[in-house]
Amino acid sequence: MPQIDFFYFFGSCYAYLSVMRIEKLAEEAGVEVRWRPFSVRDLMTEKGYFLRTQPTKMDYIFRDVERRARLHGIPFEKPPIWPTDPDQLANRAGIAAFIQGWGREYTKTSFRAWFDGMPLGAEESLNEILTSLGKEPQSIIDLANSPEIRERYNQETDAARQLGIFGSPTFAVGQEIFWGDDRLEEALAWAKGQHPALLR
Known part of the structure; x- marks a missing residue:
């Protein structure tokens, strides 16, 4: 089966749209998706690129995401809390969830909660999200903070770095990337x- 790698960051507004769309589209296309949380924040910092210093661009992004959400029938009431997940805990919890086999559910629930007004990575948010999925929050948080999960998260970020990825979401088919x-x-x-471009 054809495969794409879906690199995304919990805290990326545009990733919300892809998280809500990708399963249906991939199933219709007969393409397998590997979901890969990574730290776009680290890559942007390395390049000296800081969205929080660009309020005009952020205003545009929020409006653009709203337009695209309505185009695709995705819920959007107001811009989410941003920036969010200061310690990237929600992202590392995503790594832990995928290792345990429930990463997609965690991802979709987290992004919905974020756009419903929850700050990602906050203890109360994680408690509610994880409990709704039938998980014991503290055990998942402890795992997300473990050296093993931190290293796995760094490895995913390095994989994105090696591909030349600079934004979230990015889709990779082998070495070909789509941002x-x-x-x-x-x-x-x-x-x-x-x-x-492959058929000419």
């Missing part, structure tokens, strides 16, 4: 060998 939710359909077409 942004609006490139999801192109990435799926590439994985299937049906992208026009």
